[in-house]
Every structure is written in structure tokens, then in C-alpha cells.
């Protein structure tokens with residue numbers, strides 16, 4: 148049973164934070180204790196997705212050795228907590244990324260699921276979580292540039308000693324001419340789910356509420372609940 152998942156992509160803006168928030172909320176809705184962690188240290192924005200204003204302690208202070216992770220863990224709703232990152236560049240400067248190792252160890256003991264919202268790209272702060280996680284959930288849109296960058300994330304995960312759980316293909320359209328299974332085959336990973344392009348995703352971001360709560364019947368909500376069921380082995 149995997150506990151720690153890294154939600155990762157090569158390209159930015161493909162739906163990692165959306166996936167982290169909604170997968171986490173769906174897992175909590177199924178009775179699990181879940182924590183979502185904003186490991187996108189340079190471009191933190193998870194807090195905004197869940198209406199959390201992290202004025203106090205954030206992951207940045209924890210990674211700087213100035214606070215314990217419990218002080219940066221905020222309850223969002225029943226069964227779900229978040230560890231936000233700071234949004235000020237100043238706090239970023241004193242961060243020691245290596246400390247993430249101990250943070251993950253501590254959270255692993257307290258929660259059923261730990262979801263790491265990883266930054267895009269190929270930097271150390273991206274690669275480290277790939278190796279710390281039990282499994283990597285790869286996020287990509289069907290766009291060729293996104294898929295190409297996802298291939299790099301696969302390679303990085305291999306080098307970091309990580310395992311890929313599979314691909315979450317986001318923002319898919321019912322065009323029919325794009326072979327979704329083929330994209331996963333090309334990346335040599337299982338296709339976990341396709342998340343359709345869905346206007347309710349944007350609405351939920353503006354509402355500051357996870358989509359699976361904001362509009363549980365929307366197509367993307369259904370897809371995220373299916374993903375949660377699949378990861379716990381019930382779909």
C-alpha cells in the first residue's frame with residue numbers, strides 16, 4: 148500500500164495542483180486521513196485553491212529549520228489537511244530542500260495519504276520528492292509539448308529511484324483523433340484516468356473550493372473520484 152504520492156509534471160500549468168487538491172479531497176471523502184503538501188517552493192499556489200491564507204507558518208519555515216511541520220499543517224475539512232508554502236521570495240532563500248526528507252517521514256507516520264504537489268521542471272527541489280514518494284502520479288495534457296516534458300519527468304523519477312504509478316491525462320477533449328492510451332504507451336506507464344476539459348474546474352478555483360466539493364457531479368469531479376478509487380485499489 149502506497150502512502151506518499153508525488154504529483155508531478157514536466158511542463159507547468161497542466162493540472163498538478165488541481166489534481167493534488169481534488170485527489171486529496173476525494174481520498175478524504177472516502178474516509179482517509181490525507182495531507183496535501185505544496186512542494187512547488189518557488190511558485191507556491193496550493194493555498195489559493197483551498198482558500199487558505201498562510202500568513203503564519205509555512206513549509207518554507209519548516210525547511211529552513213525554524214518550525215516543526217505540525218505547525219505548518221492546517222486542517223481544511225474533515226479528513227484533509229494542507230501544508231502550504233510561502234509565497235514570498237524572501238522566505239525561499241533560507242530553505243534547505245534536503246529537509247524535505249524528514250518532513251515526509253514525519254507526515255507518513257501521521258496520515259493515510261501524503262500528496263506532494265511538485266514543481267514543474269528538472270531542478271533538485273523537483274527531483275528530490277520524486278525519490279521520496281512511494282509512487283509518482285504523472286500529470287500531462289495531450290499536447291505534444293506536455294507529453295514530451297512528461298517523458299523527462301519519467302527519466303528523472305527513474306534516476307531518483309522513484310516508481311511511476313501512472314499517467315493522469317488532463318484537459319482531454321472528445322475530439323476522437325487523439326489516442327489517449329497511445330500517449331500512455333509511448334511514455335510506457337499505465338493510463339490511470341483521463342480528466343476531461345471542464346469549465347467547472349475554473350469555477351471551483353475562483354470559489355476557492357475543491358471541485359469535487361464545489362460540483363461533485365461534474366465530469367472532472369467524477370474522473371477525480373475514479374482516480375482516488377483506483378489508487379486505493381477499488382476501481
Ligand code: ADP
Pocket residue numbers: 156158159160161162163164165166317318319342343344345346348349352367
Ligand atoms: P499546475 O499545478 O500543473 O501548474 P493547475 O492545476 O494550476 O496546473 O492548472 C492550470 C490551469 O488549468 C488552471 O487555470 C486550471 O483551472 C486549469 N485546469 C486544470 N485542469 C482543468 C480541466 N480538467 N478543465 C479545465 N481547466 C483545467
Ligand code: MG
Pocket residue numbers: 163164165187192264
Ligand atoms: Mg501548481
